[in-house]
Amino acid sequence: MALELQQKYLKDNNNWFWWPLFPLYPYGSRNTIFSVLVPDFVWSFEQLQGLYYVAVPIRMTVVKVPKGLMIVNPLPPTKDLLDQLRILEQEYGPVRSIVLPTASGLEHKISMPAMARSFSKATLWVCPGQWSFPFTLPLSWLGFPSGRTRTLFADGVPHKNICQWISLGPIDIGLGRFQEIACFHKPSHSLLVTDALIGIDSQPPKLFDLDPTPLLFHARDLGTQALDDSPEIRKKGWARLVLFASLLKPSLLKIPSIKTVFKNAFKPGLLNLRSHFGLYPFEWQKGWESTCDEIIGRKKPLLQVAPVIERLVFPRAKKEFLRWLDDIKDLDGMKLLVPAHFSAPITFTKRECVALRQKINFSRWGILSEDSSFLGSLDSSLLKIGVVPKDPLKKFRD
Numbered sequence: 001m002a003l004e005l006q007q008k009y010l011k012d013n014n015n016w017f018w019w020p021l022f023p024l025y026p027y028g029s030r031n032t033i034f035s036v037l038v039p040d041f042v043w044s045f046e047q048l049q050g051l052y053y054v055a056v057p058i059r060m061t062v063v064k065v066p067k068g069l070m071i072v073n074p075l076p077p078t079k080d081l082l083d084q085l086r087i088l089e090q091e092y093g094p095v096r097s098i099v100l101p102t103a104s105g106l107e108h109k110i111s112m113p114a115m116a117r118s119f120s121k122a123t124l125w126v127c128p129g130q131w132s133f134p135f136t137l138p139l140s141w142l143g144f145p146s147g148r149t150r151t152l153f154a155d156g157v158p159h160k161n162i163c164q165w166i167s168l169g170p171i172d173i174g175l176g177r178f179q180e181i182a183c184f185h186k187p188s189h190s191l192l193v194t195d196a197l198i199g200i201d202s203q204p205p206k207l208f209d210l211d212p213t214p215l216l217f218h219a220r221d222l223g224t225q226a227l228d229d230s231p232e233i234r235k236k237g238w239a240r241l242v243l244f245a246s247l248l249k250p251s252l253l254k255i256p257s258i259k260t261v262f263k264n265a266f267k268p269g270l271l272n273l274r275s276h277f278g279l280y281p282f283e284w285q286k287g288w289e290s291t292c293d294e295i296i297g298r299k300k301p302l303l304q305v306a307p308v309i310e311r312l313v314f315p316r317a318k319k320e321f322l323r324w325l326d327d328i329k330d331l332d333g334m335k336l337l338v339p340a341h342f343s344a345p346i347t348f349t350k351r352e353c354v355a356l357r358q359k360i361n362f363s364r365w366g367i368l369s370e371d372s373s374f375l376g377s378l379d380s381s382l383l384k385i386g387v388v389p390k391d392p393l394k395k396f397r398d
């Protein structure tokens with residue numbers, strides 16, 4: 001009953017009118033899960049975001065700063081999300097800063113103007129080197145209020161007495177730059193990152209309790225199957241969503257012919273939008289689960305560099321990634337990692353950081369493995385046609 005009441009409340013309060021700007025699932029209805037990560041210091045707001053039911057959590061983090069709050073990586077400010085933020089403001093003070101700590105992550109950028117309008121006295125801080133595609137437009141044209149928008153480092157940093165800001169990159173990724181600025185929030189001993197590091201757990205995120213449709217949809221083997229529900233089915237669906245999000249096209253996934261897809265579609269009981277009318281262009285091969293071991297933790301979130309980041313952003317810039325890990329490993333008192341995707345918080349002390357560095361240092365970084373062969377071939381193609389540079393650090397070194 002409690003879940004039903006929550007679903008009804010969210011239905012009335014989860015509207016995001018600007019969704020056509022970046023038309024990702026779940027489009028104009030963005031449910032938010034709010035949680036306390038570190039009592040009195042760090043709070044998480046999670047929503048789903050994805051394509052064709054391949055939806056994974058994206059996180060906005062709010063931290064306590066002197067005389068108020070700081071928002072990092074804003075999300076679409078639905079009424080529900082804003083109501084929760086106003087409750088935090090009543091207890092901890094006003095939102096003083098809104099930070100976009102990434103140059104390239106459009107999914108984090110898109111909500112910044114709307115969030116800025118909701119907190120008209122807050123100062124906006126952005127990562128240097130913001131770019132847009134196909135044309136790089138001035139930030140003010142994209143809805144960033146010029147009078148209160150600052151660039152990290154060039155204009156200083158917010159709350160420097162309690163926050164330490166550490167840059168990963170910049171590196172040249174052809175169309176623009178990749179750079180993200182991690183924030184070490186000293187009072188909570190938490191390192192806030194955007195896309196650089198993630199931790200993935202085998203249990204589906206709580207967001208799917210509100211609507212498990214994406215899990216049930218992808219847990220099937222054929223479009224003729226109904227969207228059945230059970231804890232095992234949800235877990236299977238989650239594993240497949242993670243593989244999609246991590247590898248884009250997992251090696252043991254085949255795309256059936258259009259003829260086969262249509263042959264299995266439009267069956268009785270599936271003639272509805274929720275089932276996409278039975279259209280299901282996926283064919284998972286035997287043994288697909290074996291790929292999960294390197295990506296999904298069985299008992300706790302598995303800390304890792306997201307395969308997409310390793311294979312498409314940093315394949316020729318391992319040194320820069322190691323340099324960044326060297327910078328963060330010595331942060332005094334670091335205990336937790338709070339990424340902008342998947343699980344949080346994750347235990348992250350000097351010990352975990354050094355172990356990760358060792359693993360990366362001795363790994364076959366950027367070398368094709370069968371599981372990530374699609375990412376590898378995509379990178380090779382982009383390199384061949386000159387979209388991505390051979391030396392991604394050259395532009396910023398010269």
Ligand SMILES: [Fe+2]
Nearest residue numbers: 105107194195
């Ligand atoms: Fe991201």
